[in-house]
Amino acid sequence: MAKLVYIIVDGMGDLPINALNHKTPLEYAYKPNISLLLSHAAYGYPSVLGKLAPQSDAGVLADLGYDPVKYSTGRGWFECLGLGMQPKDGELSLRVNFGQVAGGNLVSVRTFLSADELKILEEEINSKVAMPVSFRFKSGEGYRGGLILAPAKKALSQYVSNNEPGYKVKFYKNGSKLSFATGVKIKKVEKIKAIRKEATYTANLLNLFIRKAIEVIKKSEVYKKRLNNKLPPPNYLFLRDAAVKDPALPDITKNFGKSWGAVVGMPLEKGIAMASGMRVISVQEKADLQEDLNNKGERTLSAMKMFDCVYLHIKQADSAAHLGKYSEKYAIIEAIDKFVISKLSRALDVRAGDTLVLTCDHSTSSELKRHINSNIPVLIINKKFGQNRDFGEAGCKANHLSELKKATDIMSFVMRLL
Numbered sequence: 001m002a003k004l005v006y007i008i009v010d011g012m013g014d015l016p017i018n019a020l021n022h023k024t025p026l027e028y029a030y031k032p033n034i035s036l037l038l039s040h041a042a043y044g045y046p047s048v049l050g051k052l053a054p055q056s057d058a059g060v061l062a063d064l065g066y067d068p069v070k071y072s073t074g075r076g077w078f079e080c081l082g083l084g085m086q087p088k089d090g091e092l093s094l095r096v097n098f099g100q101v102a103g104g105n106l107v108s109v110r111t112f113l114s115a116d117e118l119k120i121l122e123e124e125i126n127s128k129v130a131m132p133v134s135f136r137f138k139s140g141e142g143y144r145g146g147l148i149l150a151p152a153k154k155a156l157s158q159y160v161s162n163n164e165p166g167y168k169v170k171f172y173k174n175g176s177k178l179s180f181a182t183g184v185k186i187k188k189v190e191k192i193k194a195i196r197k198e199a200t201y202t203a204n205l206l207n208l209f210i211r212k213a214i215e216v217i218k219k220s221e222v223y224k225k226r227l228n229n230k231l232p233p234p235n236y237l238f239l240r241d242a243a244v245k246d247p248a249l250p251d252i253t254k255n256f257g258k259s260w261g262a263v264v265g266m267p268l269e270k271g272i273a274m275a276s277g278m279r280v281i282s283v284q285e286k287a288d289l290q291e292d293l294n295n296k297g298e299r300t301l302s303a304m305k306m307f308d309c310v311y312l313h314i315k316q317a318d319s320a321a322h323l324g325k326y327s328e329k330y331a332i333i334e335a336i337d338k339f340v341i342s343k344l345s346r347a348l349d350v351r352a353g354d355t356l357v358l359t360c361d362h363s364t365s366s367e368l369k370r371h372i373n374s375n376i377p378v379l380i381i382n383k384k385f386g387q388n389r390d391f392g393e394a395g396c397k398a399n400h401l402s403e404l405k406k407a408t409d410i411m412s413f414v415m416r417l418l
């Protein structure tokens, strides 16, 4: 039976950069293994969410065939699910960032902490923060975490703002919820606000949690040690994308009649894979790029033996772009070609019908250091297609399959190839 490997590289798309001869990092990257596969290649250049700049939740959902506007109940659900926190309907699930403020102004929404520091803060927050409702907090990777509040006497509401200034919430008539990178540089850190009256109680609870958690953090050894060692101490929590409902994604295996495995390390992507009914092959995100990609490549090869389709998520390209490091971004794409695509191209039998998809959840501009609303480059390797060239944004824009208008079209199109 023909196999599919579907790779989503976080934030791979970008804009042309003068210092890269007016090429994007993807166009500029030396990618000999991808080039070899282009003898049977077609391109797509779909939009993810029209004029809005998507977050990864919307992008990954769309790439996997789920219309985010129809299904998303808030990113917090997937984050908490992926962290192993087992969110339930009626509970309020949120994504959390450890960050920094000074004099009420934003310094950073990402204060990177070690795994040990995160564990200590997680334990202290869970044991020392006293709230009128029960809650559970779990740390994730780097500066990330998840928070779940359980309802007590009153229902909890999703109609609250984010206090993470980069992302503005949008509610849809059907009750769906997404948030978008605004691109507006907001300095003043604001409290969480109720967007509907019914959410006043929830907003108050969240602001109380933030205040009490900050008190606990500031008294912790982690905070003091970092001050002593002249490392930035986390002194604020940024919460976003509160969800109160299971998004109830239709099972991907039933949708298309194929078994799916997911090689994923980040909580959000893990959560989306779990919610879609994929079997998750959990991988540790490793700090060393080569080690990380080699590991993910190997895990994908073994997953191919067990499943018809394998979804592989690769994070680093987005992180480099957020930091404005375009040279690092193209080097990451080169490393993906060298350590992941090389392995997969040996294992995939394109002549026998095996298929490879390489795309991203959204574009992240390395110059603007944020997500943008550009269409995304999509590469599809399948025996039905002929020779193609110049895989990258311009190549995809110039020569793409007209069927792929939206990112949600990719999955059904690819499934028809198998």
Ligand SMILES: [Zn+2]
Pocket: 011, 318, 319, 322, 364, 371
């Ligand atoms: Zn991003």
